[in-house]
Amino acid sequence: RIEDRRADLVARLRDRDGEPFLLHVEIQNNNDATMPVRMMRYMTDILLAWPGLPLRQYLIYIGAEPMTMPDGMELPGVRYRYGILDMRDVDCRRLLERDTPDALVLAILCDFGDHDPQAVVNHIYTRLQALLGDDLKRFREYVEMVHILSGNRDLE
Structure with a gap:
């Protein structure tokens, strides 16, 4: 085998x-x-x-x-x-505060606590855009990762 x-x-x-x-x-x-x-x-x-x-x-x-x-x-x-x-079980704030593209992507999987899910998602997209600046290719890659992982949270 x-x-x-x-x-x-x-x-x-x-x-x-x-x-x-x-x-x-x-x-x-x-x-x-x-x-x-x-x-x-x-x-x-x-x-x-x-x-x-x-x-x-x-x-x-x-x-x-x-x-x-x-x-x-x-x-x-x-x-x-x-x-x-x-x-x-991970508080999403721990990853959001790191403010790196990788941490922001992982934050979509975490516990949003009493935060509005749409507000968290909007924050993730806004920060990704700010951090990745003019690198449209990397921005699209990270957005795609967020989109794929958001399916585990029943988020659109």
């Missing part, structure tokens, strides 16, 4: 003390009951490829439905965990 498994992001980083570690991030658009097993498979593949480095794994959920996936699994003799972030 031939499989092509690719992690969404694997990076070799250093922590605040300068110690190297591997960061693995998976972005998931829908609930998947097999996610803990998939994450464990990624873990073994990554650790085999880069032996000796500690691994930190995170799942970022961007789906429209409430997240129901667990943050790991327990089997006899095995306890496996990874971090989970449901973007709908």
Whole structure:
């Protein structure tokens, strides 16, 4: 059986003390009951490829439905965990305040709190236009990303 498994992001980083570690991030658009097993498979593949480095794994959920996936699994003799972030639980102000095109795009997935959704969307478009200036190609690319991701929030 031939499989092509690719992690969404694997990076070799250093922590605040300068110690190297591997960061693995998976972005998931829908609930998947097999996610803990998939994450464990990624873990073994990554650790085999880069032996000796500690691994930190995170799942970022961007789906429209409430997240129901667990943050790991327990089997006899095995306890496996990874971090989970449901973007709908992130206060959109944290990303809007960063005021970068990438952060603004991700803000469309976050919790708008008591802010009017249309006002947040308008702010995102206005700031993208201001930040990207005359680079119409990049502006269109970011607008397309916002449009695609807004489908996860039932926004037009």
